[in-house]
Amino acid sequence: MNPVAGRGLQCPMSTAAQRSPLVNAHIHLPPNFSAFTTVEDAIECARAEGISVLGASNYYDFTVYREFDRRAEVAGIHPLHGLEIIALDPTLQAAGVKVNDPGNPGRFYLCGKAIVRHDPLDPAAADDIAWIRRSDTARMEAMAARMDDACRAAGHPVGLDADAIRRDVAAEAGADPGTVVLQERHVARAFERALRRAVPEERFAEALSAVCGAPVAATDPAGAQNALRSHLMKAGKPAYVEEKFVDFDTAVRIVLALGGIPSYPTLVDGANPICPFEADLDALVAELKARGIHAAELIPIRNSPEVLSRTVKAFRSAGMIVTAGTEHNTPDRLPVAPRCVGGAPIPADIDAIFLEGARVLVGHSERVRRGGDGYVLRDGTPNPEWPDAESRIAALAALGEAVLAGRVA
Numbered sequence: 001m002n003p004v005a006g007r008g009l010q011c012p013m014s015t016a017a018q019r020s021p022l023v024n025a026h027i028h029l030p031p032n033f034s035a036f037t038t039v040e041d042a043i044e045c046a047r048a049e050g051i052s053v054l055g056a057s058n059y060y061d062f063t064v065y066r067e068f069d070r071r072a073e074v075a076g077i078h079p080l081h082g083l084e085i086i087a088l089d090p091t092l093q094a095a096g097v098k099v100n101d102p103g104n105p106g107r108f109y110l111c112g113k114a115i116v117r118h119d120p121l122d123p124a125a126a127d128d129i130a131w132i133r134r135s136d137t138a139r140m141e142a143m144a145a146r147m148d149d150a151c152r153a154a155g156h157p158v159g160l161d162a163d164a165i166r167r168d169v170a171a172e173a174g175a176d177p178g179t180v181v182l183q184e185r186h187v188a189r190a191f192e193r194a195l196r197r198a199v200p201e202e203r204f205a206e207a208l209s210a211v212c213g214a215p216v217a218a219t220d221p222a223g224a225q226n227a228l229r230s231h232l233m234k235a236g237k238p239a240y241v242e243e244k245f246v247d248f249d250t251a252v253r254i255v256l257a258l259g260g261i262p263s264y265p266t267l268v269d270g271a272n273p274i275c276p277f278e279a280d281l282d283a284l285v286a287e288l289k290a291r292g293i294h295a296a297e298l299i300p301i302r303n304s305p306e307v308l309s310r311t312v313k314a315f316r317s318a319g320m321i322v323t324a325g326t327e328h329n330t331p332d333r334l335p336v337a338p339r340c341v342g343g344a345p346i347p348a349d350i351d352a353i354f355l356e357g358a359r360v361l362v363g364h365s366e367r368v369r370r371g372g373d374g375y376v377l378r379d380g381t382p383n384p385e386w387p388d389a390e391s392r393i394a395a396l397a398a399l400g401e402a403v404l405a406g407r408v409a
Helices: 039-049 064-075 090-094 123-153 162-173 184-198 201-212 221-233 248-257 281-290 305-317 348-369 389-404
Strands: 022-027 051-056 078-080 083-088 107-113 261-266 295-298 321-324
Touching: 022 039, 022 321, 022 348, 039 051, 039 064, 051 064, 051 348, 064 078, 078 348, 083 248, 107 248, 107 295, 123 162, 123 184, 123 221, 123 248, 162 184, 184 201, 184 221, 201 221, 248 261, 281 305, 295 305, 305 321, 305 348, 321 348, 348 389
Parallel strands: 022 051, 051 078, 261 295, 295 321
Antiparallel strands: 083 107, 107 261
16 A cells, blocks of 8 residues: 555555556546545555556536646646546437446447547537536436435435535535536445444444345445445436436537547446447447547456457557546545456556557647647547548657657647
8 A cells, every 4th residue: 555645545556557657548536426535636646656647537527627737747647638428329228238338228438538628618518518417416416315215214314415415525525516516426425424424333234224125235335335326226226316318429529529539438348248239349349430439448457358458459450549547436446557357467568559549648639729630520530631540540649649758848
């Protein structure tokens, strides 16, 4: 364990910290639900491991990127901004096809990498993002109320509502409550903590089981929160409220309006069984490119080295950029340097592809920030300034490398 400067916090030190340079294109920062307590915590953990490029991928509020940038600069880390959107494809839903959400047919996670036009928010994206925020806010308010009802019905009233949860999340992250977009994990964590405060520790398991309406074996914080989500907050459970989603084309439009690159976050063997949408890699690549997606991302801690290698090579050989991250969107304090399942190292040739992808993101954001076109145009088509994917990737990776080396003013 590695103590974080100034806070007494603990960061797990990855053995991958001996590799150089290290990049992570996808973490979540508080006040999003995150393993990190603050932005400072995230940056200091990344610095301690020698991370040179760190990308955040938050939901629907980007104010946090101001502090992220300030702290990253001091730490010598290049920050990248992103977002994550949950879309719904009604055709795939009707066919029962699971995409990259193993529990919900038709639900389609999409990442926006290297966004630039978010402070201020590009007008072309503002209405769509506002609709998503309103829908999510209304849903979390209703679910928090139902969770409170479930606690009261079990004889353990805690008196929580969404506003109180939002204030607590903001206070813990050192953020303005207006920047908090509540997620299910926020609500589950708040009720787990409130229930733990409401009863003696020796009665917590009994109280948790009563609230969940079923015996619960795991009563540690993460286990208890997962139990509350599973027994109360999922589809068909007492606190569930139906979600509203934008469609896939709208999700892509938001990313492009913000100057970013639409990227497909890939599960493969992170789901068991592998989602049908991802089961045939050649078909997956063809489908993504037909949808105008020219980038993909993996969270290697979910994947075996063999499946990771096969998947990354399939994307890269098709002229797509590929990046890697860790998410850190659960309570688990994982290393910031990406690793494969069980802590296995990422194969060196795959690591090189991830580094190339991160450099392309840096090069893309630099060009867009200066008013030009990057890896893709505003309509999502690959930039025709280069005749093919390989020359495009090589040029932008070289620009990204120059930016990181301080050779671009």
